[in-house]
Amino acid sequence: MTNNTSSGTTAIALAPKADRHFDRKGLVQMALLGLLLLVPIAAYFMGHIYYVNLASRMTIIAMAAVGLNLAIGYGGMVSFGHAAYFGLGGYVAGISAYHAFDYSLFMSWPISVPGSDSLLVVWLVAALLCALLALAIGAISLRTTGVYFIMITLAFAQMIYYFANSWPTYGGEDGLPIYIRNTLPLVDSSNSLTYFLICFTGLVLAMAITSRLMKSRFGAALTMARLNDVRLATAGISPYPIRLVAFVISAAITGLAGALYADLNGFVSPTSLSWHFSGELMVIVILGGVGRLYGPLAGAVLFVMMETLLGGITQYWQLFLGLVLLGVVLFAKHGVMGWLAGREHNE
Amino acid sequence: MSDVVLSLQKLHKRFGALQATNDVSLDLQQGEIHALIGPNGAGKSTLIGQIAGNIRPDEGRVYLADTEITGMNIAQRARLGLGRSFQVSSLAEPLSVMRNVMMGVQALQSHSFRFWKPVARDQQLLEPAYEALERMQLSHRAWTPVSELSHGERRQVEVACALALKPRALLLDEPMAGLGPEGSAKLTELLEALKLEVPILLIEHDMEAVFRLADRISVLVSGSVIAHGDSQAIRQDPRVREAYLGDSDA
Ligand SMILES: Nc1ncnc2c1ncn2[C@@H]1O[C@H](COP(=O)(O)OP(=O)(O)OP(=O)(O)O)[C@@H](O)[C@H]1O
Ligand SMILES: [Mg+2]
Numbered sequence A: 001m002t003n004n005t006s007s008g009t010t011a012i013a014l015a016p017k018a019d020r021h022f023d024r025k026g027l028v029q030m031a032l033l034g035l036l037l038l039v040p041i042a043a044y045f046m047g048h049i050y051y052v053n054l055a056s057r058m059t060i061i062a063m064a065a066v067g068l069n070l071a072i073g074y075g076g077m078v079s080f081g082h083a084a085y086f087g088l089g090g091y092v093a094g095i096s097a098y099h100a101f102d103y104s105l106f107m108s109w110p111i112s113v114p115g116s117d118s119l120l121v122v123w124l125v126a127a128l129l130c131a132l133l134a135l136a137i138g139a140i141s142l143r144t145t146g147v148y149f150i151m152i153t154l155a156f157a158q159m160i161y162y163f164a165n166s167w168p169t170y171g172g173e174d175g176l177p178i179y180i181r182n183t184l185p186l187v188d189s190s191n192s193l194t195y196f197l198i199c200f201t202g203l204v205l206a207m208a209i210t211s212r213l214m215k216s217r218f219g220a221a222l223t224m225a226r227l228n229d230v231r232l233a234t235a236g237i238s239p240y241p242i243r244l245v246a247f248v249i250s251a252a253i254t255g256l257a258g259a260l261y262a263d264l265n266g267f268v269s270p271t272s273l274s275w276h277f278s279g280e281l282m283v284i285v286i287l288g289g290v291g292r293l294y295g296p297l298a299g300a301v302l303f304v305m306m307e308t309l310l311g312g313i314t315q316y317w318q319l320f321l322g323l324v325l326l327g328v329v330l331f332a333k334h335g336v337m338g339w340l341a342g343r344e345h346n347e
Numbered sequence B: 001m002s003d004v005v006l007s008l009q010k011l012h013k014r015f016g017a018l019q020a021t022n023d024v025s026l027d028l029q030q031g032e033i034h035a036l037i038g039p040n041g042a043g044k045s046t047l048i049g050q051i052a053g054n055i056r057p058d059e060g061r062v063y064l065a066d067t068e069i070t071g072m073n074i075a076q077r078a079r080l081g082l083g084r085s086f087q088v089s090s091l092a093e094p095l096s097v098m099r100n101v102m103m104g105v106q107a108l109q110s111h112s113f114r115f116w117k118p119v120a121r122d123q124q125l126l127e128p129a130y131e132a133l134e135r136m137q138l139s140h141r142a143w144t145p146v147s148e149l150s151h152g153e154r155r156q157v158e159v160a161c162a163l164a165l166k167p168r169a170l171l172l173d174e175p176m177a178g179l180g181p182e183g184s185a186k187l188t189e190l191l192e193a194l195k196l197e198v199p200i201l202l203i204e205h206d207m208e209a210v211f212r213l214a215d216r217i218s219v220l221v222s223g224s225v226i227a228h229g230d231s232q233a234i235r236q237d238p239r240v241r242e243a244y245l246g247d248s249d250a
Helices: A024-045 A049-074 A083-102 A119-141 A146-165 A192-215 A217-227 A229-234 A239-265 A275-288 A295-313 A317-331 A335-341 B044-052 B074-079 B097-109 B123-135 B151-163 B180-194 B207-213 B231-236 B238-245
Strands: A105-107 B004-015 B018-029 B033-037 B059-064 B082-085 B169-173 B200-203 B216-221 B224-229
Touching (some): A024 A295, A024 A335, A049 A275, A049 A295, A083 A146, A083 A239, A083 A275, A119 A146, A119 A239, A192 A239, A217 A239, A229 A239, A229 B074, A275 A335, B004 B044, B018 B044, B033 B044, B033 B207, B044 B059, B044 B082, B044 B169, B074 B082
């Protein structure tokens, strides 16, 4: 039976559909993603490994920002502490590799936990631990709003930063090297292009999950929690658990990006936990366009390019970043994506 | 079981030195419109807030049918069948009318931790929401963003949102305010039809609408109910005329 015959109201009840896949927005998005994929492939075959790794870096930072965008852009939760999850993900990769390298145990009591050099294990553990950490931090932080929420998420992240700094077993402030990149079955993760493709897949999956999530019932409730939480409660849905779950998913995505980042660099240090990095992620989300699916990608590409190009000329490159950010905030409220691809419609 | 759907027992609420609700007991019965009138600042919205869960009373209890709801949060009360509209409409403006109304349907059908199926094509959600809109004669506006609606249409959307909950009781806070004579007349008609299904606790300044719609009227002044009765009795009550309707037209 088809939809149209089931009842008189059915056909009218559906949203008017705008099925133009190749409108300006679609083209801009495809171009962005396409360039990010093709440039490093071309660079690899021309022998410029440096650019492949640079693209991996862009991709991973974009993925971390996709996570943060779910909290800030879609959930209205301005977290100033997402470095905590990025860093925790990184330390999971680092610590796991450290113990796998010398066959020691992470802990021996009450259960014995060895290291692992499997990326799949690292990712799973990183996502789970970040989700747990976010559950604890979110449960407390989400009882506040506005500036208090910003400050309390920052405070929690700083606690973890100082903890990592002062824990000598895993390098303390010097950080922890990963001598051999963690591995995947069947593919050679130590190859730079392969690793880029792994990161790229991670980014695309994170974006696809975000997109699908935001179209679901959960996404509808989260959107309402952001726009008008009294309305959501009045409609019979408590905003708090909805926000908390979104916060947890957001942290898990950022944490996975952190694990990828540590393996890319072969190194993880408290820097990845610092408030500077939380701030950079926020800047990227705002640059790209808050609450836009491709915003974090556009923001990360712009950010890493400025950092690389301008950072090579002057150590004061962040001055220019500041100017660009000022321009975006003043003249392109919907970020680079809003400027390139036009305004987003809510329906 | 009696046909009392909602009952307030000895509610008290103080804001600092101000007694906003003072020993208020009243109830709402099946099939009726119970109007709550009173001058500005009498504590009408504060009372609605205590019923819906936005404001905690200092003392007293609230029952929905036989269930005590005093300790419940807003969402729990809503799911039990308490629908409300706000004096200043409270909708998600950038979203379509449909997306606003749908939330209530969603709350009734399941928890909202469903992450996969898109709502835009979910007939289970859309059809009941559409029906609620049809009840308020707004289905032609289903996919219009709330920000593009007129003031009167927003009031109707608020009622439709409440109807989406399949409520056992409706709390409407000045639904006619700012509607103009034509809009008021239309909404009066809609409410008259509605009360057969859902009893309504109606706050309204439009006396014409109140006297036409209300089966019973309670008059609130400075947080206390000073009079209670049918239209006839309230019209003639000297205390009411003095405190509220204005002695001048006596
Ligand atoms: N949150 C609050 N804190 C302090 N005082 C408040 C608060 N909410 C309401 N009040 C005061 O309580 C009194 C009752 O307010 P309420 O909004 O219930 O009046 P109302 O009868 O709905 O009036 P109106 O007809 O103007 O809507 C007013 O004096 C108001 O200033
Ligand atoms: Mg009021």
